[in-house]
Amino acid sequence: MDVPRRRLLLISNSTLHGGGYLGHCQQQIKSFLGEKVKRILFVPYALHNQDAYAKTAREKLENVGYGVDSIHEFSDPVEAVRKSEAIFIGGGNTFRLLKALYDKSLIQEIRKRVLEDGIPYMGSSAGSNAATISINTTNDMPIVYPPSLEALGLVPFNINPHYLDPDVNSTHMGETREKRIFEYHEESNTFPVLGLREGSMLLVEGNKATLQGVTGARLFVRGKSPTEHQPGADFSFLLANSNLHNP
Amino acid sequence: MDVPRRRLLLISNSTLHGGGYLGHCQQQIKSFLGEKVKRILFVPYALHNQDAYAKTAREKLENVGYGVDSIHEFSDPVEAVRKSEAIFIGGGNTFRLLKALYDKSLIQEIRKRVLEDGIPYMGSSAGSNAATISINTTNDMPIVYPPSLEALGLVPFNINPHYLDPDVNSTHMGETREKRIFEYHEESNTFPVLGLREGSMLLVEGNKATLQGVTGARLFVRGKSPTEHQPGADFSFLLANSNLHNP
Numbered sequence A, B: 001m002d003v004p005r006r007r008l009l010l011i012s013n014s015t016l017h018g019g020g021y022l023g024h025c026q027q028q029i030k031s032f033l034g035e036k037v038k039r040i041l042f043v044p045y046a047l048h049n050q051d052a053y054a055k056t057a058r059e060k061l062e063n064v065g066y067g068v069d070s071i072h073e074f075s076d077p078v079e080a081v082r083k084s085e086a087i088f089i090g091g092g093n094t095f096r097l098l099k100a101l102y103d104k105s106l107i108q109e110i111r112k113r114v115l116e117d118g119i120p121y122m123g124s125s126a127g128s129n130a131a132t133i134s135i136n137t138t139n140d141m142p143i144v145y146p147p148s149l150e151a152l153g154l155v156p157f158n159i160n161p162h163y164l165d166p167d168v169n170s171t172h173m174g175e176t177r178e179k180r181i182f183e184y185h186e187e188s189n190t191f192p193v194l195g196l197r198e199g200s201m202l203l204v205e206g207n208k209a210t211l212q213g214v215t216g217a218r219l220f221v222r223g224k225s226p227t228e229h230q231p232g233a234d235f236s237f238l239l240a241n242s243n244l245h246n247p
């Protein structure tokens, strides 16, 4: 198989405590998109109020120097993807987002644009879940029922955004995040899960993946102990096809 | 419509901090099942290790005075439900549980036994989610894909077990529980959600529903502000058919 042309910036969270929308990743966005990209196609489907969401994203990204079109303002969203120079899928509810991508027949077109045409893809939170092999490790409530949990499959593994370490002082008896990911790996044919703490993001260029941001990540692979990874870590091995399944 | 014969005890959580399995609800279980029930059919499908789970439940419930059969030990689980005197569905992962109930064709049979034959149904956590109209407000990760999010429909509303008040000191930017339930109610045709704090449980007898336990509950109805309810609160109005939808 040819090396996919994919270029992805998968962000754990759009807003970091104490900062504004996309505040903590402004520099990464700029160096990721570079000078060539002029306009970004924003996908606000994960939130209910799409007009307000597009307004927030537009203001922020225009400040960084990019024009923004919101896909919900097009009568033909597939055509909007076809003509886009770069795609940014924002966070919110992952089930709602994925259902909209299926309902509007956008899955194949986005895959084609990113994997074949090489246009840059940015996702934050739900938008990062949507980029992976499936949404099996979203934190969101299943408020709607998408036709499948399979997602865009731009990478052959899962992400858990907003990854949260167990709180040793908690008296709450609901499962910790780690416990929930272990439950996923109790099922057969399940994929590696990269737990991206808030403040972390994964940069993918072709077959190279690098951890960016400041907070590190925790990697869960079925049948193995979880491992800790610092900013700068090379995660390219997660992109190898042999890691697709670990049954 | 005739008054359903249902008798339900829907528990937020099986283990309370500092206590053992079912420790905090032993008295409620005893007075709910009474003297007539001799054996309970335990449903361990929400956990991966069903043998270990059945062993835990059996030890605990035998101490309270009941014999326990685990449904996973029967070659014909539908037949096991048909012959049961009482059903207890334990917690774990709600998606895994619901998928198993569909895969084993148990939905209709459990409904019939509870709503028509009037056998007592106990659920804890995922087992309480499964009793309601849908699992749209589970806290669990979607580790598997059930054929629908519609659940047993023994009551015409949703439950959020392990309900957790917002932590005002948190710097984590993931949605609070309340925010997640609001996201559910942004969708049309969505049902009331009863947030049962750990230590709370709902007793349903026919068309009467009463809050038990010590920690209270928070009720979310689409288009209204959430309301607080103390132990002893009468929730019978949630059982009225007119509350089925609030579009």
Ligand SMILES: [Ca+2]
Pocket (backbone or CB within 6 Å): A091, A092, A093, A094, A125, A126, A139, A140, B175
């Ligand atoms: Ca979310």
Ligand SMILES: [Ca+2]
Pocket (backbone or CB within 6 Å): A175, B091, B092, B093, B094, B125, B126, B139, B140
């Ligand atoms: Ca659970």
